[in-house]
Amino acid sequence: ELVLDMIDTGAEIHCLRDPTRGGVATALNEIARQSGVGMVLDESAILVREAVSGVCELLGLDPLYVANEGKLLAIVAPGHADRMLARMRDRVEGRQARIVGQVVADPAGLVLLKTRIGGHRVVDMLHGDQLPRIC
Numbered sequence: 001e002l003v004l005d006m007i008d009t010g011a012e013i014h015c016l017r018d019p020t021r022g023g024v025a026t027a028l029n030e031i032a033r034q035s036g037v038g039m040v041l042d043e044s045a046i047l048v049r050e051a052v053s054g055v056c057e058l059l060g061l062d063p064l065y066v067a068n069e070g071k072l073l074a075i076v077a078p079g080h081a082d083r084m085l086a087r088m089r090d091r092v093e094g095r096q097a098r099i100v101g102q103v104v105a106d107p108a109g110l111v112l113l114k115t116r117i118g119g120h121r122v123v124d125m126l127h128g129d130q131l132p133r134i135c
Helices: 002-008 023-035 050-059 078-089
Strands: 013-017 038-042 073-076 101-104 111-114 120-122
Touching: 002 013, 002 078, 013 023, 023 038, 023 073, 023 111, 073 078
Parallel strands: 038 111
Antiparallel strands: 013 073, 038 101, 111 120
């Protein structure tokens, strides 16, 4: 029903994706590569629950690659994003929806993360299973 409400806004929806397999990072990399666009994510806008962050830190995992059951990624035309976000937040299952980045022309096929300290890092495609960091 959330998706039906999103469609009812009349917003220009370019893509909807389920980030279960490979998490947000892999889903966005697939979209960027298939569409020939780049993406820039804002680390401070990405909601990672404290419990998830703690477990990921303990196990050495990057939360951007962790499966996200029951979530969706929506790529929406820039002028329609605020309207879409407002409608999503009207529903219980969309209350925590947020704009976490933008589609850009360059670098085509790459997903970048603008870090909290102002730098950028490449968010690559997950190949195989995510292995914990050992260091």
